Amino acid sequence: MLKRYLLAPGPTPVPPEVLLAMARPMIHHRAPEFDPIFAEVRENLKWLFQTRNDVLQLACSGTGGMEGAVSNFLSPGDKAICINGGKFGERWTKICKTFGVQVHEIKVDWGRAVDPQMVAEALKKDPSIKAVYVQASETSTGVAHNCKALADIVRPLGETILVVDAITALGVFDLKTDEWGLDVVVTGSQKALMLPPGMAFVSVSDKAWRLADKAKNAAFYFNFKRERENQQKNQTAYTPAVSMILGLQEVLRMLKAEGLANVFARHATLAQAMREGVKAAGLTLFPKESPSDALTTVTAPEGVDGQQIYKNLRVQYGITAAGGQDHLKGKVFRISHMGYADRFDVITALAATEMVVKGLGYPITLGSGVGRAQELLMPKA
Amino acid sequence: MLKRYLLAPGPTPVPPEVLLAMARPMIHHRAPEFDPIFAEVRENLKWLFQTRNDVLQLACSGTGGMEGAVSNFLSPGDKAICINGGKFGERWTKICKTFGVQVHEIKVDWGRAVDPQMVAEALKKDPSIKAVYVQASETSTGVAHNCKALADIVRPLGETILVVDAITALGVFDLKTDEWGLDVVVTGSQKALMLPPGMAFVSVSDKAWRLADKAKNAAFYFNFKRERENQQKNQTAYTPAVSMILGLQEVLRMLKAEGLANVFARHATLAQAMREGVKAAGLTLFPKESPSDALTTVTAPEGVDGQQIYKNLRVQYGITAAGGQDHLKGKVFRISHMGYADRFDVITALAATEMVVKGLGYPITLGSGVGRAQELLMPKA
Numbered sequence: 001m002l003k004r005y006l007l008a009p010g011p012t013p014v015p016p017e018v019l020l021a022m023a024r025p026m027i028h029h030r031a032p033e034f035d036p037i038f039a040e041v042r043e044n045l046k047w048l049f050q051t052r053n054d055v056l057q058l059a060c061s062g063t064g065g066m067e068g069a070v071s072n073f074l075s076p077g078d079k080a081i082c083i084n085g086g087k088f089g090e091r092w093t094k095i096c097k098t099f100g101v102q103v104h105e106i107k108v109d110w111g112r113a114v115d116p117q118m119v120a121e122a123l124k125k126d127p128s129i130k131a132v133y134v135q136a137s138e139t140s141t142g143v144a145h146n147c148k149a150l151a152d153i154v155r156p157l158g159e160t161i162l163v164v165d166a167i168t169a170l171g172v173f174d175l176k177t178d179e180w181g182l183d184v185v186v187t188g189s190q191k192a193l194m195l196p197p198g199m200a201f202v203s204v205s206d207k208a209w210r211l212a213d214k215a216k217n218a219a220f221y222f223n224f225k226r227e228r229e230n231q232q233k234n235q236t237a238y239t240p241a242v243s244m245i246l247g248l249q250e251v252l253r254m255l256k257a258e259g260l261a262n263v264f265a266r267h268a269t270l271a272q273a274m275r276e277g278v279k280a281a282g283l284t285l286f287p288k289e290s291p292s293d294a295l296t297t298v299t300a301p302e303g304v305d306g307q308q309i310y311k312n313l314r315v316q317y318g319i320t321a322a323g324g325q326d327h328l329k330g331k332v333f334r335i336s337h338m339g340y341a342d343r344f345d346v347i348t349a350l351a352a353t354e355m356v357v358k359g360l361g362y363p364i365t366l367g368s369g370v371g372r373a374q375e376l377l378m379p380k381a
Numbered sequence: 382m383l384k385r386y387l388l389a390p391g392p393t394p395v396p397p398e399v400l401l402a403m404a405r406p407m408i409h410h411r412a413p414e415f416d417p418i419f420a421e422v423r424e425n426l427k428w429l430f431q432t433r434n435d436v437l438q439l440a441c442s443g444t445g446g447m448e449g450a451v452s453n454f455l456s457p458g459d460k461a462i463c464i465n466g467g468k469f470g471e472r473w474t475k476i477c478k479t480f481g482v483q484v485h486e487i488k489v490d491w492g493r494a495v496d497p498q499m500v501a502e503a504l505k506k507d508p509s510i511k512a513v514y515v516q517a518s519e520t521s522t523g524v525a526h527n528c529k530a531l532a533d534i535v536r537p538l539g540e541t542i543l544v545v546d547a548i549t550a551l552g553v554f555d556l557k558t559d560e561w562g563l564d565v566v567v568t569g570s571q572k573a574l575m576l577p578p579g580m581a582f583v584s585v586s587d588k589a590w591r592l593a594d595k596a597k598n599a600a601f602y603f604n605f606k607r608e609r610e611n612q613q614k615n616q617t618a619y620t621p622a623v624s625m626i627l628g629l630q631e632v633l634r635m636l637k638a639e640g641l642a643n644v645f646a647r648h649a650t651l652a653q654a655m656r657e658g659v660k661a662a663g664l665t666l667f668p669k670e671s672p673s674d675a676l677t678t679v680t681a682p683e684g685v686d687g688q689q690i691y692k693n694l695r696v697q698y699g700i701t702a703a704g705g706q707d708h709l710k711g712k713v714f715r716i717s718h719m720g721y722a723d724r725f726d727v728i729t730a731l732a733a734t735e736m737v738v739k740g741l742g743y744p745i746t747l748g749s750g751v752g753r754a755q756e757l758l759m760p761k762a
Contacts, residue, residue, distance in 0.1 A: 221445045
């Protein structure tokens with residue numbers, strides 16, 4: 001028997017009570033028994049997003065939400081800044097170009113966070129830029145960009161909006177959507193929301209809705225205005241992912257029972273223990289600054305192939321983590337601690353990492369990283 | 382206790398063994414344990430679609446598949462015929478217009494099937510028309526359009542493609558994708574595929590791929606070429622709806638065990654029993670011709686509100702059926718017998734219909750429709 005552990009940065013494990021909620025018999029989304037469920041989920045999503053605005057619920061994976069966050073707000077020829085510090089920053093650029101948007105790309109070295117001053121200067125130089133696209137947490141590198149600082153720059157501008165890919169951020173660390181002025185926030189179901197992949201969620205500010213009034217890109221399935229109209233009638237424009245919404249109801253109840261501050265504190269503690277454990281084991285964190293609390297990206301030690309670490313975690317120990325993408329392939333491996341994660345997931349991840357790296361011939365003292373994490377994961381006396 | 386029966390034309394009931402398959406712990410779509418599952422599902426989808434071509438798997442509801450079936454093949458200014466004989470025919474027109482396509486709409490009275498000759502003439506008059514969009518089964522009216530006859534018209538044309546919305550048709554009645562020359566066939570998960578909503582499936586012919594090479598509409602999330610490239614590596618372009626695919630594996634095994642001919646025969650028998658039962662009870666079928674085997678649309682009897690029948694089915698008897706849409710609201714009600722349906726679902730539907738209609742004061746002999754259906758649902762001696 002090889003017991004399986006899913007410690008990849010999405011999909012993440014789904015709690016058994018959520019799997020059971022989703023396994024309930026199918027109900028019809030236009031029948032009255034769906035109404036209170038959808039109404040509850042809508043309210044609790046606003047709570048989770050820290051917004052007074054509607055949170056649109058789309059049947060698609062996160063990328064569909066990202067596409068809508070371009071096509072609903074910009075027209076061909078419009079200008080946007082895309083902050084590209086990894087695989088998902090690059091995706092903003094690709095989507096924008098697909099929709100005819102002129103991209104001013106701010107490239108950030110993989111492993112670093114964007115310097116908000118660069119965004120401020122670019123916006124000053126060209127005030128016709130309509131939107132700034134960024135990741136709150138860049139999953140390919142494990143770095144968090146400073147969305148609050150970016151919002152402080154974009155918020156005072158009359159028309160420009162800040163669009164945040166929060167797919168591995170929302171429900172992990174604090175993102176004050178309304179208070180900071182994050183105009184569009186996108187997330188997906190399969191990360192901190194502890195659900196299978198298949199839904200995206202998007203909040204939209206009044207400022208962004210004003211921009212949407214002028215946008216001319218074709219949007220039919222991802223038509224945010226039509227979704228908002230339907231949501232306000234407690235419906236969706238097209239058939240929603242019903243069983244996912246049954247699971248979401250359960251997830252949001254779990255998160256509310258824990259409390260937002262506690263959810264963030266749990267993720268912060270787990271992430272800190274993971275990072276300190278990695279360092280105490282003699283390994284190196286890949287991020288040069290601002291590590292995301294969603295996942296930890298570890299640099300493969302000298303002479304060891306990162307892909308081999310990823311493979312041995314799986315084959316020898318039943319742990320699904322993630323390797324590096326593009327030019328990071330073989331150079332890093334990534335371990336998630338977001339969503340349905342607690343201290344023993346971190347301890348398991350560190351123990352297995354130590355064992356795999358030692359098994360590959362790199363000198364490591366077993367228990368060194370685990371011990372350091374244990375110290376941080378004990379209740380405060 | 383009010384036991385619930387889901388007899389709406391989608392979502393349809395999900396078999397318990399499929400719900401359980403979907404409730405298995407989450408796995409990662411890039412991990413090796415997903416590979417054989419996805420490979421099996423890909424092969425079995427080809428079997429179900431009766432095609433040698435790849436069947437694309439998208440995380441979205443059916444409308445997302447329909448959008449992709451427009452944006453991937455046509456450019457702004459291109460011409461298309463949309464056959465509009467109901468709510469979903471109308472949706473083809475709306476999607477085409479959203480993407481800048483010049484629509485030649487062939488309007489068909491609700492309750493009737495398109496006359497293929499009208500399509501032949503329109504294509505003769507304007508050979509620059511690049512695509513014909515149709516429903517195999519128009520869910521709003523319960524009518525099946527004759528896709529074989531349409532294919533016979535479109536197939537000989539060098540460049541024009543036939544695009545079939547088979548969302549309430551595939552897995553219900555015979556659609557010989559390759560043999561007839563159905564260039565693009567779209568279906569959704571929540572109908573005869575007996576899954577929750579949240580996935581769309583699309584097959585694409587070589588002729589359609591050649592058209593796709595010239596198309597200029599923006600498609601990122603629904604980029605069929607990118608999906609095909611990924612499928613051929615046994616992957617999807619973006620994160621797939623993993624738990625749905627686990628359920629799909631089970632569904633396709635069930636359908637294969639039953640056999641395609643038996644699946645179609647079962648639906649045909651159920652549909653015939655339902656229609657004969659409705660007539661024997663003294664009620665009228667709404668379709669004037671070519672009723673779909675997926676669902677039966679019944680005209681509300683003189684002086685009885687169709688919405689009230691729909692409501693009483695639900696409130697008094699726990700049955701979720703469907704009312705009429707748009708101008709049919711109050712005039713018809715619709716009952717599905719597709720997917721996870723057997724003879725006692727039809728008998729339940731007929732019994733409840735008789736009881737509700739009688740309860741609303743319309744003279745009906747209880748058991749008259751049920752009895753007729755029973756005759757048809759007994760094993761042949």
